[in-house]
Amino acid sequence: MHTTRDTENSETHTARTVASRMGGKPIEGAPGGTLSSTNPARLGEVVAEVRLGDAATFVEACRAAREAQKGWASVPAPIRAQVVKRIGRLVEENKEALARLVTREVGKPYAESLGEVQEIIDTCDFFTGEGRRLYGHTVPSEMPDKQLFTFRVPVGVAAIITAGNFPVAVPSWYLVPAILCGNAVVWKPAEYAAAAGDALAQLFFHGGLPDGVLNVVQCEGPVAFEGLELALGEGLVDKVGFTGSTEVGSRIGELCGRYRQSPCLELGGKxxxxxxxxxxxxxxxxxxxxxxxxxxxxxxxxxxxxxxxxxxxxxxxxxxxxxxxxxxxxxxxxxxxxxxxxxxxxxxxxxxxxxxxxxxxxxxxxxxxxxxxxxxxxxxxxxxxxxxxxxxxxxxxxxxxxxxxxxxxxxxxxxxxxxxxxxxxxxxxxxxxxxxxxxxxxxxxxxxxxxxxxxxxxxxxxxxxxxxxxxAHLPFGGNGKSGNGSRLSGMWVLEQFTRWQAVNWDFSGRLQKAQMDVPELPADMDFRLER
The missing domain is CATH 3.40.309.10 (Aldehyde Dehydrogenase; Chain A, domain 2)
Structure with missing residues (x-):
């Protein structure tokens, strides 16, 4: 039987090979070059050899996501939630292994890493229930023989870029609700936490996600920005989520503004x-x-x-x-x-x-x-x-x-x-x-x-x-230099990954014009309350 410390030592010199994943499959080659992800607690120990993608890789991943998204959106939300539930159980079964990998790659104390992985499990548990609560509304009409409704619909393709200080928990705040709501995702993990990102993605894949619903691009930050700019220009991305510095978040906000999009920005703090x-x-x-x-x-x-x-x-x-x-x-x-x-x-x-x-x-x-x-x-x-x-x-x-x-x-x-x-x-x-x-x-x-x-x-x-x-069930996010008012976690994040659709259904058999054909109250109606 191994103790935690023994297990860690037995894994110390095992280096993974990590690559981008598109349509469920790893991408061959390294158009963006390679890098070694190392253990900051044991300098020289390589955790992963990373094959990097380039801007074209990012764009291709967005195309793959767009192709897969419509099919995924047609799956009923409670069934999508069952996939999220399976992902949560897989993470739970692999909690210690994933936590050890987080500790090896970014140096987070093991107890904190266990807590970080638990946060993924909690997020999956919460959004499993939300699969049956993607409610719209029934709204009273001002006209007879007419019903008004609202529906939540997926935004489409979400491009997510995350930092490495929480290499698996924070990504789950984006990935789980985005996927639950019927979107497809292109995720760029932090390049210095590539192994943890790849491990999390593989748990998602094994949970039963169809090919193309989650695509992972391993690349450096400036390359991701270039790829994002190209993908937005081609109309391949409908929502951007970013966790990182205020400076980069401001640039992403400016970029999205050109395409009339409001990104989800979770930035720095003092x-x-x-x-x-x-x-x-x-x-x-x-x-x-x-x-x-x-x-x-x-x-x-x-x-x-x-x-x-x-x-x-x-x-x-x-x-x-x-x-x-x-x-x-x-x-x-x-x-x-x-x-x-x-x-x-x-x-x-x-x-x-x-x-x-x-x-x-x-x-x-x-x-x-x-x-x-x-x-x-x-x-x-x-x-x-x-x-x-x-x-x-x-x-x-x-x-x-x-x-x-x-x-x-x-x-x-x-x-x-x-x-x-x-x-x-x-x-x-x-x-x-x-x-x-x-x-x-x-x-x-x-x-x-x-x-x-x-x-x-x-x-x-x-x-x-x-x-x-x-x-997992409380809104997370900031204002000012810390963000643009968007929120992650809980039911509040649904506003980031769904859009409201309004429907009016007239069964009167005639054209009724809003604000023009509203029935008038009788002029002699007495509204005074009797004493």
Whole structure:
């Protein structure tokens, strides 16, 4: 019998070959070149050799999706839901294997990877039921002998581009409802999480999807953008979904606008966590620790700035500093707060953000900053730091609205701490950066929590909980720099992957003209109520 650790070691040197998949079959060749997806916790260990597609591959995948979509849309929604149900069961049966692969490829702690895979299962379970609830409406007409109806219809072909920090959970938020609603999908996973993307796709295929309903294009980001532009120009794509940076999301929004389309954009965040004077400080520290440093701060919902009332500022800072110093960091197959940076790209970018720390800031939370090495060690490190892309957790105290660090999303293990005196200052600090994804407030006062809810710009708010965390039946998404108001998850995502169709059915036997042939009320009708 293998332990989890033994199983991981037995898989360490097994490299997959991953390619794009169109019409259910892998594409031969590598018109976009090749790359190696490596384990960020064990540098040099190749997880997958990836054969990349080019822009033409993306366009061809969209053609294959369009060809398959009409047939899939003709399948009754409850039957499509049975396919989703089977996918969920397959994911459940392969939960541990898929979680281990996620940990190997992006360095997420194994416990978090298990939670990520569970999110796919929850999403499938929820949308299995939605297959019988794609309701329209019966609407009263202003005319006699006439009925009005609304129906949900599929949008057509959805092009989905996702990031690699949640390489299987977030894609499922798009893929499951899009497919359930009768659409066909072209999905571009993150190239640095190609193996996890391929594994998820194969579970979908084995769930019984007809060929062409899901097509996977393994390619680099700029190539996907080029392919998307060509596909939109040819009228092959009806909906675009994107999870990633605000900068790229803005470009995708501009591109879709040329074709009168509204994409589903889930972008970055600079998520605030407000600590009020009456907060339970230990609970707020626990929430800040998970919000700021879970997944090495590489979540769109990661804590950006803790905004702490002056009366508890010193106490919070002291306890937060101690909690971060004591937290184990390192090997993601062990019980740690976080593991490595996802890839070299994110590691280098994070080191650049450390340059935003100014002379007026106080740096806490660690014995060093930057990459953890034998020469730049960290206490409570688990494993050998030289094996992976590990970075010190960093608390930056004394952050103000004038600091570049305050207004910029920093994708990594760094948390700012700011001080406020009045509720108005807290709200201004929570909103002033222009992001609007997630926020949290710690308070025992229902009045303060509700006041904050009314004024926060974020699309998601937690009270006495972390800025991170999502459930499959609650809307997920943001405003401002964090998105365009679209939402994933729950029944709300149905608005992204269906369109409303209105039907009026006149059985009067004559032409009735709306607003012109409406029966008039008798002029002498008395509407006064009798006393």
């Amino acid at each position: 998520n605030p966590l407000v600590v009020m004077p009456d907060a339970k400080v230990d609970l707020a520290v626990e929430g800040a620790l998970f919000s700021g440093f879970g997944t090495a701060g590489q979540r769109c919902t990661s804590l950006g700035t803790a905004i702490v009332h002056e009366s508890v500022y010193d106490e919070f800072l002291s306890r937060f500093d101690r909690a971060v110093r004591e937290a184990p960091v390192g090997d993601p197959m062990r019980d740690v707060l976080y593991g490595p940076m996802i890839s070299e790209k994110f590691h280098e970018r994070f080191l650049g953000w450390l340059e935003l720390i100014g002379g007026h800031h106080t740096v806490l939370g660690s014995t060093g900053t930057g990459r953890i090495t034998r020469d730049n060690p960290r206490q409570n490190f688990v494993g050998d730091p030289e094996e992976g892309l590990y970075c010190h957790p960093t608390i930056v105290a004394g952050v103000t609205m004038e600091d570049e660090l305050y207004g910029m999303e920093t994708f990594g293990p760094i948390v700012g701490v700011a001080k406020f005196a009045t509720f108005e200052e807290a709200v201004e600090l929570a909103n002033g950066h222009g992001y609007g994804l997630s926020a949290a407030i710690y308070t025992e006062s229902a009045r303060e929590a509700l006041r904050f809810r009314e004024r926060i710009s974020a699309g998601m708010l937690s009270v006495n909980n972390s800025t991170s965390g999502a459930e």
